[in-house]
Every structure is written in C-alpha cells, then in structure tokens.
Amino acid sequence: MEHQHLALVVDDEPQMLDIVTFALETQAFSHVSAKDAVTAWQLFRARHFDLVVLDVMLPQSSGLSLCRRIREVSDVPVLLLTAKSGVQDRIAGLEAGADDYVTKPFHPRELALRAEAIVRRSAPTPESSELVHGPLRISQEKATVHGRYLHLSALELRLLRRLASAHGQPVSFRDLLLSGWQIDEGPGGREMLKTALYRVRKALHGEGLPRAIRAVRGVGYELGGPGG
Template sequence: MSSPVWQALVVEDEPAMRDIITFALETQDFSTLTAGTAEAAWAIVAEQRVDLVVLDVMLPGMSGIELCRRITTTRPVPVILLTALGETSQRIAGLEAGASDYVTKPFHPRELALRAAGLVRRSPLRDGALAQAGPVTLDLRAATAYVKGKRADLTPHEYRLLAALVTHPDEDLPFRQLLLLGWGDAQPLGGRELLKTAVYRLRLKLESVDPAARGCITSVRGVGYRYSAVEAGPQDGATSPEPPE
C-alpha cells in the first residue's frame, strides 16, 4: 500500500460500520480520522486538515445534514452522505446542504472508497484552495489567513468567523449564523457579546498585520456583520468597536 496522500474524516456512530469505511478508504491512499458524533466531527474539522468527509445522516445529537451545512459553508471540503435506502427526502436535504455525493446503505465498501478518491481528485482542495477577497487571503486547506501576504495569527474561532465573512463578501451575515459557524452553537454562553468580543479582536489582529484590512469588517446594526472586498479606510460605522467591557 502506498503512503496516504489524503486525509478523510469518517463520521459514523456505529463502530463496526466506522471500521469498515475506514478500512476501505485506507485502500485508496487515505489516512483517516473518526468521530461518533457531529459535535466531535465539527471540532476535528475546525482544528485539522480534512480533504473529505464521509458522513452518516443519522447521528445522535446534531444531525448529519446540519453538520454538512456547517462544513460546506466554511470550506469547500467534499462530503459524502450515507443514507438508508429509500430516504429520498434526506438525500435531497443533504444535497441542498452542500453534499457532493451520497451512498445508500447497504453499500459496497470498495465502491464508496472509489467514489471518495474521485471526489478528492476533482476537489479544489487537492492543490490547496485559496479564497481571496480584498486584502485577505485564506488557505482553506491549512486553515490559515493572510493579509497582503503576511500571516495573521488567529484562534480557531477567529479563523472560522473570518472564513465565513471572506467567503461571503458583501453579504450581511446575521449574528445567529456567525455564532453557529464560529462556535457550533447559535446560542453559546455569552451570545452576541461573545461574538462582539471575537470580532473586535479579529479586527485588531488583521489591522496589526497590515492597515489595508482596516474597515473590511463592518457592523450591520441589528443584523450582524459584513465583509467588504473593497480595500478602504474606515467609513462611518465601519470602525472597530469599542473594547468590550
């Protein structure tokens, strides 16, 4: 067997099925990470490089559909959904949430592994996808951010917030969506004040790397935040917020 060249995350709450999928993927140049819940999987995606996610729809706690939506709105990682035969509504919901493919149970492990390899070969992450808007560039594969080519030292929460904003330039992103993408919870302890503090620190970090980032992240009163792809200095309502008390 050749050395692994891709890393897959297998999200499946049944250990026996998880082992079958893992073994099949490892025959196709994958190394594997595993999780038994969507919450555990989300933490892995936030912290580690993942080239592919194989995701069971039926999970305890957060559903596979919701996890799929969170993943695909923050980075272009291909997702294969595993669904029970005949669950047409779930397959449709999964594709609407951004899944690249679905496989019905029962399935042949080799077919799943070959589909997975094909998706990764066609994925923009294969060569290290970049997302760029204004002065900020994101290396989506390495989960790192740069301002005018200089790296910004961000926490995982800050990076996820920035990724959500940069990949949706000139859109008003609501507080609830940003909390969900940043912390995996639309109502975490601290709520909007937690988000306000994180955005304040994110702005300071970006501006400290290069003043070109000043004013890129603006507050949308009563709604949330917006990232402007136009490089400009602070405008009315675009300056960094006052330091949280």
C-alpha cells in the same frame, strides 16, 4: 512524495466505522474518526481534512446539521452515508451542502471509489485556465465576483465552471449531471441538479447577479449575460 489524503469519518456505529475506514485505506486515505457531531466538529476545526464521510443519523445532532455547519466555513468535499434512498432524502443532503452520497448497505469498493473520485474532482489542476464571465472569475479552486469570494462547495464550483465553459450556450441536463456527479440522467437526477444550482444561484444573487443562471426549457441551463 505523494500527498496522502486525510478523511474525517463520522458514524456512531463501530461496525460501520470499521467498514468505512477499511474502504478508505484501500485508496490510501489516512483517517480520523468520531462517533458524534460534537466531537467531529472539534476535530474538523483542529485539522485540515481532504474529505469528510458523514452518516446522516447521528446522536445529539444530525449529520445534515453538521454538514451545513461545515459548509459555512469550508468547501471540503462531503460524502454522506444514508439508509434512505428516496429522491427527497438525496435532495436534503444536497441542500445541506453535500457533494455525493452512498446508500446503506453498500459495497466497500463503491464507497472507496466514490471517495477517491470526489477528492480527485475537487483538487485544483495547475494547468487549468481561469474562466472569465463579466465580473465572474472561476478557477478550479474558487470563484469570485468583483474579486469577492463566492462560498461554494466543490460540487457547486464544478457545475458553475461547466456552465461558464459553454460561453453563454445552454448546457444539457445530462452534461451537467456528468460534470457534477459522473452520472447519466436517472430517477431524481434533474431535481438533484436543480437543488445544487439553486445554491449557486443564491450565492450569485448575494453578489448582485440574481439572474446569472437561467433554465432552458427541455434542454438544461445556461450562464446568462455578464451583467447577470
């Protein structure tokens, strides 16, 4: 029997909850909902979820704060809902650890497809080989340095894996954007990429690889020598 994905939907507007849950049901998601960050956190800690759909504007505590809290303990895909479409707003979401975002108002079909896509991209593929780059080992499920687990989101892991698959050669901005978000270059795309890779660099720096990811001017990024 095929596994039915379970989503945690967090929004304080009843009408928006109805729209989001309806959209998810079209992709065969089951769901649990919460109207505030406190309740959402309690639910998240009590059950295993395959996806979190999270409104940025919540009572008591912001969606970004909850996203950061989730990211401290889990790499579950997080899809943000936001009424703000500016580049800096999207970057703030990525800095909080989100994998993708949908700007309100949106068509339910768009949300459903984005939700299905990020869950699919984050799912491990048994036949995929592990990539080895010096002390760095990267599978579709996790990355380790000298056997120590790197705490990365599903998005960040995809970007690191794409860099490692190039075996030290530069990977273009466009290629990385397609690997991370399945989007071509557009307004703010490179800034989004820079923000996401900053988080990967920070994780690698904490394990003694401060210069593992290098920018290649006018081209993209590359994974440096095995010694970092």
